[in-house]
Amino acid sequence: xxxxxKIFKKGIISENPILVLALSxxxxxxxxxxxxxxLTMGLSVTFVLAANNTVVSLTRKWVxxxxxxxxYITSIATIVTVVELLxxxxxxxxxxxxxxxxxxxxxxxxxxxRAEVFAxxxxxxxxxxxxxxxxxxxxxxxxxxxxxREILGNGTFFGMQVLGDWYHPALIIILPPGAFxxxxxxxxxxxxxxxxxxxxxxxxxxxx
Amino acid sequence: MSxxxxxxxxxxxxxxxxxxxxxCLISGCIIALTYFITADAAVAASIKLRDDTMKxxxxxxxxxxxxxxxxxxxxxxxxxxxxxxxVPAATKGYGGTIELLVAVDPEGKxxxxxxxxxxETPGLGDNASKEGxxxxxxxKITEHLIVTKDPSDTEDIQAMSGAxxxxxxxxxxxxxxxxxxxxxxxxxx
Numbered sequence: 001x002x003x004x005x006k007i008f009k010k011g012i013i014s015e016n017p018i019l020v021l022a023l024s025x026x027x028x029x030x031x032x033x034x035x036x037x038x039l040t041m042g043l044s045v046t047f048v049l050a051a052n053n054t055v056v057s058l059t060r061k062w063v064x065x066x067x068x069x070x071x072y073i074t075s076i077a078t079i080v081t082v083v084e085l086l087x088x089x090x091x092x093x094x095x096x097x098x099x100x101x102x103x104x105x106x107x108x109x110x111x112x113x114r115a116e117v118f119a120x121x122x123x124x125x126x127x128x129x130x131x132x133x134x135x136x137x138x139x140x141x142x143x144x145x146x147x148x149r150e151i152l153g154n155g156t157f158f159g160m161q162v163l164g165d166w167y168h169p170a171l172i173i174i175l176p177p178g179a180f181x182x183x184x185x186x187x188x189x190x191x192x193x194x195x196x197x198x199x200x201x202x203x204x205x206x207x208x
Numbered sequence: 209m210s211x212x213x214x215x216x217x218x219x220x221x222x223x224x225x226x227x228x229x230x231x232c233l234i235s236g237c238i239i240a241l242t243y244f245i246t247a248d249a250a251v252a253a254s255i256k257l258r259d260d261t262m263k264x265x266x267x268x269x270x271x272x273x274x275x276x277x278x279x280x281x282x283x284x285x286x287x288x289x290x291x292x293x294x295v296p297a298a299t300k301g302y303g304g305t306i307e308l309l310v311a312v313d314p315e316g317k318x319x320x321x322x323x324x325x326x327x328e329t330p331g332l333g334d335n336a337s338k339e340g341x342x343x344x345x346x347x348k349i350t351e352h353l354i355v356t357k358d359p360s361d362t363e364d365i366q367a368m369s370g371a372x373x374x375x376x377x378x379x380x381x382x383x384x385x386x387x388x389x390x391x392x393x394x395x396x397x
Contacts, residue, residue, distance in 0.1 A: 063231070064224050064227040071227075074231050078235035085243055088246065090249065092250075092257040174332075
């Protein structure tokens with residue numbers, strides 16, 4: 001249980017996909033203009049990531065290592081297409097909100113990376129937990145970026161006005177360059193936090 | 209030696225190709241099966257979604273009928289009474305094409321419009337789909353479908369601040385749609 005918690009936790013802080021691994025920066029720029037979009041995207045990615053890790057882990061003994069990458073991509077594409085078809089049929093309103101993001105997920109580096117680095121070498125349950133943790137870490141980072149961008153760039157949070165009329169939205173934050181600048185700062189902050197954490201662990205180790 | 213051969217055999221191009229082919233075949237089957245099961249529901253759902261969208265555009269409407277000979281044009285009814293027309297429109301905005309649905313009443317006045325897809329700047333141009341801007345169009349006739357920046361001018365459409373191009377584009381799209389409906393009304397019946 002402890003092991004699983006560790007696997008889950010590392011995706012959120014010490015190996016956060018966006019802020020530490022710096023994978024999938026494209027959606028972090030493109031779909032974080034509002035908190036709503038960021039959250040929707042984050043949850044979709046979490047689902048696909050966990051599902052794909054499970055499938056990859058399940059089939060890891062049959063997949064020939066020489067063609068593993070094409071097979072992983074096929075697997076991701078299959079999961080995304082199936083989800084898309086199901087949503088289209090049974091939740092059309094959700095589908096029309098998610099449509100474009102779903103198709104984008106197929107090419108996200110983070111999903112392929114987790115399949116290659118983790119799921120292809122581990123058992124099913126740890127793989128699922130890894131995918132889930134990474135997905136949550138991705139969602140947290142997306143929502144964080146989305147929150148800052150929406151508040152500073154538009155004066156709203158989840159579509160509700162939080163800053164009064166006196167506030168003139170800083171347009172640059174809403175546009176892609178603003179996102180780059182913001183992500184740069186966030187990467188810096190998470191680096192500081194992680195380094196402090198490492199030092200603490202080291203000190204503890206020495207004390208023992 | 210024999211082990212070496214065994215490994216070679218296991219990794220022959222044919223084996224690898226078969227491995228990949230199997231993976232593709234299985235995923236193909238899964239997708240085909242899902243499609244087979246959901247296809248009917250998907251078509252029904254998309255028609256329902258479209259009808260619901262149109263019904264929310266015209267208040268109190270109960271039925272929608274496609275106009276014959278005019279692609280994607282619809283008549284909206286409340287019971288037997290004709291409430292208006294819904295027609296598609298496209299216009300060139302700041303970030304690319306903006307696709308709209310425009311609802312026009314039988315006298316040729318705008319009821320409202322709805323943006324189906326656009327790539328306008330978030331926070332500026334995409335405010336064109338919000339109440340504050342859309343409500344200006346209600347009841348407008350062709351002459352007043354022009355954009356103004358003069359706040360005292362209440363007859364015309366007030367431009368959104370920071371998004372003049374989008375304001376103009378949307379207004380033009382709505383106007384074109386209205387002109388088409390007027391032409392249809394004069395020539396049609």
